[in-house]
Amino acid sequence: MSKIIISPSILSADFANLERDIKRVEDAGADWIHVDVMDGHFVPNITIGVPVVKSIKKISNLPLDVHLMIENPEKYIQPFAQAGSDILTFHYEAVKDVSSVVNIIKSYGVKAGMSIKPKTPAEEILEFLPLLDLVLVMTVEPGFGGQSFIKVCAEKIPLIKKYASENLIIQVDGGINAETAKICTAYGANSLVAGNYIYKSGDIQKAVQSLR
Ligand code: DX5
Ligand code: ZN
Numbered sequence: 001m002s003k004i005i006i007s008p009s010i011l012s013a014d015f016a017n018l019e020r021d022i023k024r025v026e027d028a029g030a031d032w033i034h035v036d037v038m039d040g041h042f043v044p045n046i047t048i049g050v051p052v053v054k055s056i057k058k059i060s061n062l063p064l065d066v067h068l069m070i071e072n073p074e075k076y077i078q079p080f081a082q083a084g085s086d087i088l089t090f091h092y093e094a095v096k097d098v099s100s101v102v103n104i105i106k107s108y109g110v111k112a113g114m115s116i117k118p119k120t121p122a123e124e125i126l127e128f129l130p131l132l133d134l135v136l137v138m139t140v141e142p143g144f145g146g147q148s149f150i151k152v153c154a155e156k157i158p159l160i161k162k163y164a165s166e167n168l169i170i171q172v173d174g175g176i177n178a179e180t181a182k183i184c185t186a187y188g189a190n191s192l193v194a195g196n197y198i199y200k201s202g203d204i205q206k207a208v209q210s211l212r
Helices: 015-027 050-059 078-082 098-107 122-131 159-165 179-187 204-210
Strands: 005-008 033-038 064-068 087-091 111-116 134-138 170-175 192-196
Touching: 015 050, 015 078, 015 204, 033 050, 050 064, 050 078, 064 111, 078 087, 078 098, 078 192, 087 098, 087 122, 087 134, 098 111, 098 122, 111 122, 111 170, 122 159, 134 159, 159 170, 159 179, 179 192
Parallel strands: 005 192, 033 064, 064 087, 087 111, 111 134, 134 170, 170 192
Antiparallel strands: none
């Protein structure tokens, strides 16, 4: 079986000690750093933006997996790419022209991801899979950390996997812990985002390893 990519979400980290909290997941064997960008429009919450990505880039060698929960993502790809994003994932529901957004992302040499919210059927995005490096299947309504996993969302994964090339990364995000991770990887996910489970567990090392 191919390797599972663990991408801890810093949304659950202590922003006053972000460097420390990033080093902790690095030491625990995390593969990527997941950065949740929210604009208060696409989702009812505001988090962090370009300057924070730029600062993280200076202190971490792990790929930065940037999840854009924003309207008009095409307007912000350039600054996020130039700040050091390695993967830029936008929401299908936020764009009119998927292929043009993907092309903009790829023009900066950045991997292109596209995410679907819980109510968006997988059938709607199958035609776009060949364009993408990553598909993010949200397993909670985007907007907040610490919510409960919605199992029916993970049931979209087999159909995506059936139509995907071997190289497509299938990521899940929301309510991921050791139990729900197993459900998702059994369906075919190979990248797991986890915020609360890793940062609020009391033992980051153990939490990261238990996801594998
Ligand atoms: C939610 C974000 C997630 C969030 C996950 O909208 O996209 O990345 O940090 O948090 P947990 O793992 O706590 O559900
Ligand atoms: Zn996320």
